[in-house]
Amino acid sequence: MKHLRDAASDTWRRLSVTQQLTVRGLGILLLVLGIGAVAGARAPSAVASDSDGGAYTGTAIQSQFRSLRVSLDTTAGELEIARLQLQRAEDILRYSSEYQVPANMVELVYDVALREGIDPELAFRLVNLESGFTVRARSHANALGLAQVQPATARFYEPTITAEQLFDPETNLRIGFRYLRHLIETYGDVKLALLAYNRGPGRVKELMDAGRDPRNGYATRIMEGYRGLE
DSSP states (O other): OHHHHHHHHHHHHHSOHHHHHHHHHHHHHHHHHHHHHHHHHHGGGTTSBOTTSSBOOOHHHHHHHHHHHHHHHHHHHHHHHHHHHHHHHHHHHHHHHHHTOOHHHHHHHHHHHHHTTOOHHHHHHHHHHHHTTOTTOBOTTOOBTTTTBOHHHHHHHSTTOOTGGGGSHHHHHHHHHHHHHHHHHHHSOHHHHHHHHHHOHHHHHHHHHTTOOOOOSHHHHHHTTOGGGO
């Protein structure tokens, strides 16, 4: 018997977290179904007495059912968390391979994008085109860092920020993605928002007011093959 217990314990340890949670969830579901069957079998004798001598009401069964439902919901939540963690890990590996960028940089771009409400795929496309993932990138127009943020734009969101602080990767991405999110909400169109990100909202408005096409190929380069529009 001890040998069987040891073998079962060893098999359990070899299961992944997701597999263990799945087994637990199935076990709880089977318990719920079993209790439901017992309750159904006892239903015809509902007039029988409970332990206190009164008519049987199934209170104990209902209480157990509610407890198992909570446990099942908790397990479902744990499974969802495990699924999201697995999805994140798969995405990190994919973006790291696609852009030939270290995993720690990929994790930073990915997590900041999600926090700021930007699709990670769009975020990676933007950073790749803007700076090629060069932390201390500086353009001829004095746009700085990974997301090529202008100091004046940054101060709109964080009034006391300095140019040097914009070379901090997390700070730069946070402000850059927040700015992009603002533009997407303002224009209601991702392509137009990207164009304003590149050329500036003032310049885009000036060209459109003059009846000219403000497009310069920037948005097209980022959006080509973008699956977020599907």
